[in-house]
Every structure is written in C-alpha cells, then in structure tokens.
Amino acid sequence: MDTHTASRQIATPPDQAALPAHWSRNRRDFLRILGSGAALAALGPLAACSSSNAASPTDELRNQLLADERFWTEVAGMFTLDPTRRFMNIGTAGSMPKVSLDLFDSENRTKARESGNGYSNLLAERTQVAPGFGVDPDELAFSANTSSGMCHAILGIDWQPGDVIVTTNHEHGGGETPMAIAVARYGIEIARVAMPVGNNQNAALYATLFDARIRELRTQGKRVRAMMFSAPTYKTGTMLPIAELMEIAKLHGLISIVDGAHLPGMMAFDYAQLGMDFMSGAGHKWQCGPGSTGILIARNKIRASNPLPLPNWYPIHTSSWTPRARTTNGTATWDIAATITACGSLHTPMFHALVSSCALWDQIGRKKIETYDLALSAYLKERITEVWGVDRLYSPKDDPKLVSAITSFNPFTNPADVMNSAKSGEFVARMLSDYSPGFVIRNVNFPVIGAASDHYAIRISTHLWTSVGDIDRLVDAMADLSRKMG
Numbered sequence: 001m002d003t004h005t006a007s008r009q010i011a012t013p014p015d016q017a018a019l020p021a022h023w024s025r026n027r028r029d030f031l032r033i034l035g036s037g038a039a040l041a042a043l044g045p046l047a048a049c050s051s052s053n054a055a056s057p058t059d060e061l062r063n064q065l066l067a068d069e070r071f072w073t074e075v076a077g078m079f080t081l082d083p084t085r086r087f088m089n090i091g092t093a094g095s096m097p098k099v100s101l102d103l104f105d106s107e108n109r110t111k112a113r114e115s116g117n118g119y120s121n122l123l124a125e126r127t128q129v130a131p132g133f134g135v136d137p138d139e140l141a142f143s144a145n146t147s148s149g150m151c152h153a154i155l156g157i158d159w160q161p162g163d164v165i166v167t168t169n170h171e172h173g174g175g176e177t178p179m180a181i182a183v184a185r186y187g188i189e190i191a192r193v194a195m196p197v198g199n200n201q202n203a204a205l206y207a208t209l210f211d212a213r214i215r216e217l218r219t220q221g222k223r224v225r226a227m228m229f230s231a232p233t234y235k236t237g238t239m240l241p242i243a244e245l246m247e248i249a250k251l252h253g254l255i256s257i258v259d260g261a262h263l264p265g266m267m268a269f270d271y272a273q274l275g276m277d278f279m280s281g282a283g284h285k286w287q288c289g290p291g292s293t294g295i296l297i298a299r300n301k302i303r304a305s306n307p308l309p310l311p312n313w314y315p316i317h318t319s320s321w322t323p324r325a326r327t328t329n330g331t332a333t334w335d336i337a338a339t340i341t342a343c344g345s346l347h348t349p350m351f352h353a354l355v356s357s358c359a360l361w362d363q364i365g366r367k368k369i370e371t372y373d374l375a376l377s378a379y380l381k382e383r384i385t386e387v388w389g390v391d392r393l394y395s396p397k398d399d400p401k402l403v404s405a406i407t408s409f410n411p412f413t414n415p416a417d418v419m420n421s422a423k424s425g426e427f428v429a430r431m432l433s434d435y436s437p438g439f440v441i442r443n444v445n446f447p448v449i450g451a452a453s454d455h456y457a458i459r460i461s462t463h464l465w466t467s468v469g470d471i472d473r474l475v476d477a478m479a480d481l482s483r484k485m486g
C-alpha cells in the first residue's frame with residue numbers, strides 16, 4: 001500500500017457558542033411531526049379532526065415554520081450570500097458557511113507559505129465525517145463531486161458483455177456518461193424505467209416498476225446485473241424510495257448504485273442501514289462544501305441490511321491499491337474508501353473545508369436540517385397547489401417517502417407553454433432580473449409519459465437559509481410573472 005501521510009490539520013468544528021442561541025434541543029414542535037418528511041400526511045388528519053375554523057394545512061405548516069424562524073435566521077447569518085438575491089438553486093450549487101470559508105482561506109495560505117503537500121487518504125477526516133452518514137470510515141470516500149463518484153462506482157465494476165443496468169429515463173449526465181462508457185467499452189446494455197411525474201404516485205409504484213422491468217428483461221434472457229437510479233432526481237425532485245428499491249435489488253441479487261447528488265446536507269440518511277453498494281453525493285451542493293468535493297459511500301462489508309456478496313470492483317482513479325479479495329463477512333479486508341480518496345497529492349484545504357461544513361451540519365443536527373428543508377418544500381408545494389392547482393406539480397407532495405427539498409412545476413397560463421424551452425428560460429431569467437430581491441432558480445427538461453416533447457419545468461430548491469417569507473415572495477413573483485408572460 002502506497003499511502004503517504006500529509007501533515008494534516010483537521011478542521012475543528014465551530015464551538016457551541018457559534019450556534020444560534022435560540023435552538024432548544026428539546027423542542028417538541030413540528031420537527032417531530034415532520035420527522036419523516038410527512039408534512040401534510042401528518043397534518044392532514046389533524047386538520048380533518050379539528051373544527052371548521054381551524055387553520056388550513058398550508059397555514060398550519062406556515063405557523064410551524066414561523067415558530068422556529070428565529071433559529072433559522074441565525075443559521076442563515078452563518079453564510080455570506082448576497083442579500084439582494086434569494087438563492088433557490090442549491091440543487092446546482094451550495095455556498096460555504098463562513099466557518100468553512102475562513103478555514104479554507106487560512107489553510108490555503110498556510111499551504112502556500114509552507115509549500116505543503118497533499119499525499120493522504122484523509123483517514124482522520126473520513127473518521128470525523130462518517131458517523132454523520134451512518135457508516136464506518138472505510139465506507140466513506142471523498143471524491144471530486146457526484147460525477148466523479150459515479151465514475152468510481154460504475155467504471156470500477158467488472159462488467160461482462162451483455163450485463164444489463166436497469167435505470168430510469170430521468171438520470172443526470174453524471175451517471176449517464178459512465179454508463180455510456182461501460183456500454184462502449186464492455187458491451188453492457190442499459191434498460192430504462194419510464195418515470196411517472198406529479199403527485200398521483202406512491203413509493204410502492206417504484207418497487208413495482210423496477211421489479212416488473214427486471215422480470216421482463218430476464219424473461220427475454222437478459223442478464224440483469226445492476227440497478228442505478230437517482231434519489232432524488234434532479235428533474236422533478238422525486239425521491240426514489242431507496243429502501244423499497246433496495247428490497248428489489250436484493251430480491252434479484254443486483255448491484256445497487258444510487259446517484260445521490262442531492263442527499264448529503266439535505267437528507268439525514270443512514271447508509272449502512274440502506275445498504276446500497278454505492279451512493280455518490282455532492283459535497284458542494286446541499287452540504288455546502290467547496291466546489292470539487294463529493295462524498296462517495298461504498299459498501300465494504302456484509303451487514304444484515306444487505307447480505308448480498310460485495311461486487312467485484314477495481315479502482316479506476318487512485319495511487320494507492322494492492323490487489324486483495326473483498327470480504328465475505330462483517331469485517332472489511334481493506335479500506336476501499338482510502339483507495340478511492342487517495343490519488344496523488346490532494347488539495348487538503350478543500351477537503352478540510354468540507355469536513356468543517358459537515359461538522360456544522362452535525363452540530364445543528366442533520367435530521368433538523370432535513371426536516372426544515374422538507375417543511376419549506378412542503379409549504380412551497382402547497383402554495384403552488386393553491387395558486388396553480390396540484391396538476392401543475394411534477395414533484396410528488398403527499399407520499400412522505402417520495403418528497404425532497406426540490407420542487408418542479410409548470411407556472412404558465414397556457415399549460416402547453418411548458419414545452420417551450422425559450423419561454424421557460426425567459427421565466428428563469430426574469431425571476432432574477434425583474435424582482436427585488438431577485439430569485440435564483442432554474443429550469444430543467446425531461447420526458448413525460450405520453451407527451452410529444454420534453455417539458456421544461458421550473459425548479460426550486462429550499463435550504464436552510466430560506467424563510468417562509470422568501471417562499472411567499474417567490475410565489476407572488478412567480479404568479480405575477482406568469483400573468484405578465486401570458
């Protein structure tokens with residue numbers, strides 16, 4: 001093993017004093033109600049049981065969010081975002097908190113002053129971050145970003161000609177590209193499940209869709225070997241139900257690869273419990289680390305959550321590897337995350353800044369952040385439903401297993417205009433230029449079952465610096481712009 005040790009300085013987490021004073025760890029409030037993301041599924045029965053003059057579910061959500069507003073305003077104060085804009089495209093890029101920026105800055109200067117190297121597999125840093133993701137340090141690697149993690153995962157597998165990966169038709173280029181390389185290089189095949197859109201769907205549907213597709217392919221004599229899917233998709237924000245889909249992967253003995261670009265920093269998942277072979281996430285999106293950082297979870301031992309053998313896998317980007325068999329039991333035979341992380345001299349300040357951001361998330365509480373992000377998103381989805389109607393949502397809202405903090409919808413007076421790419425692009429541009437504060441959002445195109453051409457939906461990400469007032473202003477501005485654009 002050829003692992004050099006860099007002189008490393010581990011990012012120290014901000015002390016408790018840096019956290020907002022108004023956060024009560026014992027708050028019983030809506031966080032528990034929304035703990036599983038079941039915003040209105042939980043509030044619905046409450047609303048139904050209460051008297052006729054009770055608040056609507058939307059008002060209920062709003063009130064609950066407002067009750068915690070002071071805390072989140074102070075959290076927002078930990079970032080350096082331009083106050084003349086509202087940043088709601090975190091699905092594309094996050095923003096480092098001040099504590100990480102300061103660390104990055106000072107470490108960069110130290111590195112320059114001392115001509116420091118970056119030969120390391122970052123074991124100490126992985127050890128610090130791994131518990132927040134429910135895994136051991138040998139199962140959490142630092143990658144360059146989601147796309148890099150997807151290349152590590154997909155291109156490392158010992159594909160044989162004729163192997164089939166079952167995936168969806170709503171995947172990102174970060175996963176599509178390594179699959180296309182594997183098609184060209186190893187002769188594998190890609191089979192797809194057509195993605196439903198909108199609120200009229202549930203988690204069980206995805207298990208049925210994947211199971212049926214796998215059985216159909218096997219009936220045709222195809223050698224289905226892996227499942228790859230995004231959770232959530234970057235198009236509709238649909239959280240493909242990982243636990244349910246892992247049951248299908250296990251049932252059919254498949255390698256499981258999750259494009260989880262949006263998971264770190266948004267969702268408080270326990271990856272050892274979920275048991276997928278690979279989950280590739282971004283460090284620079286919801287987790288708010290620096291650009292060119294990612295978190296790749298790689299299954300490296302057998303747990304009850306996934307008793308399938310570990311796949312044969314070879315590193316494709318490393319300077320630290322010795323051929324060794326993978327374990328067949330609960331004890332790892334080698335540190336796969338070290339091999340993935342170590343590739344020549346790394347820019348250690350960058351990864352230390354990511355570790356510092358992860359430490360801040362751990363201190364605030366990953367579940368608390370998830371709950372807030374999902375509650376904001378649930379509120380936005382309800383507001384969109386009130387103004388435009390539920391049929392305009394591409395994102396599901398009522399099945400708690402399918403929700404994420406990404407919301408996609410059609411804002412146009414004439415619904416068919418959502419197929420007009422130029423008009424959709426203009427909507428995004430004018431939401432920034434025509435309003436004060438300007439709103440940073442994006443559009444995203446995707447096929448819809450039965451539609452003649454792609455839909456260009458408007459996509460909004462709600463994160464820990466967003467407030468209820470921001471969402472109200474956003475909805476008002478979007479309604480105004482959709483009227484003006486006709």
Ligand SMILES: Cc1ncc(COP(=O)(O)O)c(C=O)c1O
Nearest residue numbers: 145146147172174230234261282
């Ligand atoms: C689902 C999904 N996968 C992969 C990527 C690529 O992310 P990265 O820039 O971290 O490689 C994105 C980026 O938006 C994404 O949404």
